[in-house]
Ligand SMILES: Nc1nc2c(c(=O)[nH]1)N(C=O)[C@@H](CNc1ccc(C(=O)N[C@@H](CCC(=O)O)C(=O)O)cc1)CN2
């Protein structure tokens with residue numbers, strides 16, 4: 001049995017998920033597209049491009065593939081591919097509630113997976129856990145964010161587990177940047193209720209600017 005405060009947080013998260021799902025569904029497709037493009041441009045110009053220069057020309061970028069009314073990631077993914085980065089995309093392994101990474105060279109090779117989320121096709125090489133330490137930046141999905149690195153997702157814990165796996169294989173060297181693309185409407189004024197297992201983001205890309213944490 002979890003203690004009362006853990007149950008409280010869990011109930012607050014459930015309520016926030018519901019509220020933010022509704023709020024996000026009310027953003028028009030045009031606004032979502034415009035905001036996604038602007039946020040992606042900012043990510044490229046302010047972070048990816050300088051990082052590429054400092055890390056020898058080619059990055060290993062993990063990026064979720066958007067579905068439903070999430071901020072669209074294909075703009076950013078295409079830019080990374082054009083710049084010669086290695087783009088890693090996740091496949092949902094629902095039985096184990098985990099993500100498996102695959103290297104993508106062409107967005108046309110994505111196929112519909114669990115819940116209709118576009119995922120790597122069979123021709124995309126698997127990126128083993130042992131190589132997670134080589135990832136430079138991780139772009140994660142989320143339903144809502146605060147300005148202090150707090151994030152809430154769909155509630156499967158997929159990304160918490162993934163980030164934990166990355167930390168467990170990190171031995172020496174650089175820690176990957178954890179970031180999200182977000183619509184303005186997804187940023188809440190206060191703080192997201194966070195639990196011990198929840199990771200924090202390093203930066204948020206929005207249409208009107210970046211938020212560094
Ligand atoms: N693009 C993207 N990929 C992602 C996530 C995400 O948020 N965005 N996830 C981040 O964690 C994981 C998938 N999480 C999901 C959780 C629930 C549902 C879903 O459709 N649930 C049903 C509820 C019924 C059921 O339990 O099956 C629904 O909403 O109708 C979809 C995805 C991994 N991949």
Ligand SMILES: Nc1ncnc2c1ncn2[C@@H]1O[C@H](COP(=O)(O)OP(=O)(O)OP(=O)(O)O)[C@@H](O)[C@H]1O
Nearest residue numbers: 013152153154155156157158159160161164197198
């Ligand atoms: N590292 C972990 N190991 C095992 N279980 C975990 C871990 N992280 C989260 N969980 C479990 O996953 C469930 C969902 O977690 P949480 O509410 O934080 O999801 P979320 O961050 O909103 O979802 P997601 O990461 O899929 O977007 C919780 O029941 C939690 O106990």
